[in-house]
Amino acid sequence: MKKIKLISVILLTIIVTACNSKEIIVFSPNGNIFAAFEIKDGKPYYRIAKNDKQIIDFSQLGFDLNGENALNKNFTIKSTSESSFDQTWEQPWGEEISVRNHCNELTVELQETEGEQRLLTIIFRVFDDGVGFRYVLPEQPNLTEFEIADELTEFVLHEDMYAWHITAYKGEYYENLYKKSQISKINDTVSTPLTIETNDGQYITIHEANLTDYAAMNLYSKHNSTTLKADLTPWSTGVKVYAQTPFATPWRTIVLADDLNALVNSRIMLNLNEPCKIQNTDWIKPSKYVGIWWEMHMEKSTWGQGAKHGANTKNVMSFIDFAAANNLQSVLVEGWNYGWDGNWSGHGEQFSFTKPYPDFDIKKITDYAAKKGVKIIGHHETGGSTINYENQMNDAFAFYKKYGIDAVKTGYVYKLLDGKELHSSQYGVRHYRKVIETAANYQIMIDNHEPVMPTGLQRTYPNLMTQEGVRGQEYDAWSKDGGNPPEHTTIIPFTRGLAGPVDFTFGTFGFVNPVYPQTRVRTTLAKQLALYVVIYSPLQMASDLLEKYRGKPAFEFISIVPVDWSKTIIKESKIGDYVVTVRKDKHSDDWFLGAITDENARNLKSDFSFLDKDKKYMAKIFKDAPDADWQTNPDAVVIEEIEIDSDTIMDLYLAAGGGIAIWIKAE
Numbered sequence: 001m002k003k004i005k006l007i008s009v010i011l012l013t014i015i016v017t018a019c020n021s022k023e024i025i026v027f028s029p030n031g032n033i034f035a036a037f038e039i040k041d042g043k044p045y046y047r048i049a050k051n052d053k054q055i056i057d058f059s060q061l062g063f064d065l066n067g068e069n070a071l072n073k074n075f076t077i078k079s080t081s082e083s084s085f086d087q088t089w090e091q092p093w094g095e096e097i098s099v100r101n102h103c104n105e106l107t108v109e110l111q112e113t114e115g116e117q118r119l120l121t122i123i124f125r126v127f128d129d130g131v132g133f134r135y136v137l138p139e140q141p142n143l144t145e146f147e148i149a150d151e152l153t154e155f156v157l158h159e160d161m162y163a164w165h166i167t168a169y170k171g172e173y174y175e176n177l178y179k180k181s182q183i184s185k186i187n188d189t190v191s192t193p194l195t196i197e198t199n200d201g202q203y204i205t206i207h208e209a210n211l212t213d214y215a216a217m218n219l220y221s222k223h224n225s226t227t228l229k230a231d232l233t234p235w236s237t238g239v240k241v242y243a244q245t246p247f248a249t250p251w252r253t254i255v256l257a258d259d260l261n262a263l264v265n266s267r268i269m270l271n272l273n274e275p276c277k278i279q280n281t282d283w284i285k286p287s288k289y290v291g292i293w294w295e296m297h298m299e300k301s302t303w304g305q306g307a308k309h310g311a312n313t314k315n316v317m318s319f320i321d322f323a324a325a326n327n328l329q330s331v332l333v334e335g336w337n338y339g340w341d342g343n344w345s346g347h348g349e350q351f352s353f354t355k356p357y358p359d360f361d362i363k364k365i366t367d368y369a370a371k372k373g374v375k376i377i378g379h380h381e382t383g384g385s386t387i388n389y390e391n392q393m394n395d396a397f398a399f400y401k402k403y404g405i406d407a408v409k410t411g412y413v414y415k416l417l418d419g420k421e422l423h424s425s426q427y428g429v430r431h432y433r434k435v436i437e438t439a440a441n442y443q444i445m446i447d448n449h450e451p452v453m454p455t456g457l458q459r460t461y462p463n464l465m466t467q468e469g470v471r472g473q474e475y476d477a478w479s480k481d482g483g484n485p486p487e488h489t490t491i492i493p494f495t496r497g498l499a500g501p502v503d504f505t506f507g508t509f510g511f512v513n514p515v516y517p518q519t520r521v522r523t524t525l526a527k528q529l530a531l532y533v534v535i536y537s538p539l540q541m542a543s544d545l546l547e548k549y550r551g552k553p554a555f556e557f558i559s560i561v562p563v564d565w566s567k568t569i570i571k572e573s574k575i576g577d578y579v580v581t582v583r584k585d586k587h588s589d590d591w592f593l594g595a596i597t598d599e600n601a602r603n604l605k606s607d608f609s610f611l612d613k614d615k616k617y618m619a620k621i622f623k624d625a626p627d628a629d630w631q632t633n634p635d636a637v638v639i640e641e642i643e644i645d646s647d648t649i650m651d652l653y654l655a656a657g658g659g660i661a662i663w664i665k666a667e
């Protein structure tokens, strides 16, 4: 800290002379990154630089409030303080075990010089790989209950750069395809995480951490400008946030990574969330699952009652048998409860979360599952009715708990919650938090579909296992545009994936779609396997119909691939083109490699220098056959075993839309 203070003093002096205003600078522990704060003409600004290069130019801070003066002017600095942290904490599950929280903090207390003399505090934390900052509104006489009309935070990028973006809060639950364009060409409100490639091949991701009782932050980007402005999802009243002091906003995070490996391994978001609030986490267990799911999307069975009802006791038991025989720990069952008959989306008030359909014998099913060592994953589709769900929530979790069900997939299919509010509004944020906390009281894990974008809350509530908020595999069943293009999954790890685990639900082995023949899974089979390594989630689904898996040697990869890791490495990769991910199993010395490509076939190479120097390994390789191609020959997979060590260099051939999955067994 001493060295850091010294550098700050030197820079401060230079800037005072140059601008005749006071800039306060806080450096990262290694001194490479700094955030600077300044009051100019009474208005608060910050900027960020890395390796002496400006990344974010002076950008404004503050709020517009309803019925009160804006909180962004006439400020003076009342006090400043600095501190630093260097702690390591352990995750119950994740992409690595230990997380280092190493940063320097600057707290700036501001006070208005005129009028009501209101107080506003801004806290910066600077890490070796980026910056987080948040606003704190302390308890004070002239600011008690208030309404945020607009958060004025800007991110003024120093130069124009390319970004991967999806449109924000237009009713699609983040289920869009990412577009790549220069920031100056975007004329839209886009979601975070927003990932940007710098002109010298580094990466910036803007997002947020610890979204608590606030609206999600989106970014408004005006055509011909490199300024991104916070755009909070509003309530139906137009108000962005209802609050009262003392109050703290989520952290705004700016990850600055040298390469894609550093980007994926940044833990700024998790570090800016609060430590775990669940005392005993032994019951929280990552798992792989099959389920009564794809068959409904393929219209082989139905959620609602009738001759084709999917969630019948016999069918569920066959899934339990399959899971038990194939090293899968759980079975998801959708369509088990009253409420599905008729039009349920937007009519969620008809759902009961304690009344199973007559042909779903929950006691018989859960007894059978317990005997076979398999868990049932429950399902609460709300049809967007959070009121109906909240009214039943305790009974709903207690009901499942009684039958030993300790994980629930939730769903919110309707464009507005309760016909009124957006999913990513403060209303939605409050509801999703209530679900996570209530589920934790019942020792139940959550897989949240149609969520608000994740912000690292799994650190505080590790029962929040995974979430959707992505255009997932289901689009390959029914989207009118033909399905997800092959490049889609080469973008996800570096955009949506940075917000937290993704319940994408891959694992398709049958490529013909009987419902929409023009729509299909646009990958090879080897790529389906590789995705279990490339896209992270502690709950991973093998989503296809069981008959597609039976007798298929390639299914071995799905049954052995772990869902909990001690280390993650991104090898040579390019967003939108190809990804090579290597992960080490948390519970053994085995490693796994997954490589995927877009619509272009590629010859890549990988070294294995991450392996222990003095060990030999047996690599079981699941790869595209020479004539594999996602359009003409997706099933052609070759399985072979070779011995490798840390000196091995391997050619990785990826067919068009293809991939390769390798299980590297320590001998």
Ligand code: NOJ
Pocket: 293, 334, 381, 411, 413, 449, 450, 468, 474
């Ligand atoms: C949309 C979810 O993403 C999907 O997984 C689920 O099957 C349906 N809603 C029904 O709840």
